[in-house]
Amino acid sequence: MEVMPLFTEKAQSLAIMLQTMNVVKVVVEYLNPGQIPVLLSDAPLYAPLKNIHFTMVATYGEEKLFIKMSGLYTELAALRMVGKWLQEIGWTFVVVDAGVTAQGKADSVLKASHIKIS
Structure with a gap:
């Protein structure tokens, strides 16, 4: 899911990241009930997303949402x-x-x- 073009606010804002994570969870649960959603992110958003992932474990823990660095950075x-x-x-x-x-x-x-990488 690409965050940048969807919102006018900064993608790194906490509200936008939480809203995006919630949308991904709802959509995946609707399309594939019981499947853990996977959210790919580039470096600027990866660290804040993982911070949310580790601090809000009850809502966004590994059993609820899997966050992975996108392919370019993994390949690099x-x-x-x-x-x-x-x-x-x-x-x-x-x-x-x-x-x-x-x-x-x-x-x-x-x-x-x-x-x-720009």
Whole structure:
């Protein structure tokens, strides 16, 4: 569910986040009774949503709503982890020594700096 275009207020406001969480819960319960709703969020909203998730356990606990970071950030974290592994085994040296690319480009791939997040 995309929060930004639905409301004129800031998406990070507590009222908007609670309202969104309630709407998601009601819609999922109507469409799939008994299923735990899953709410995906990008980084700016993920931390406040998880804060609500942990402080209001009776209403928004894990048995009521599952909050997950969206795919882009999950993929970015996975790419950075693979980059650390490749860096440890000397991948940059091998690629540069073979003449495939320059040192800077090889390092930027390992750090996933080619992904731009605005």
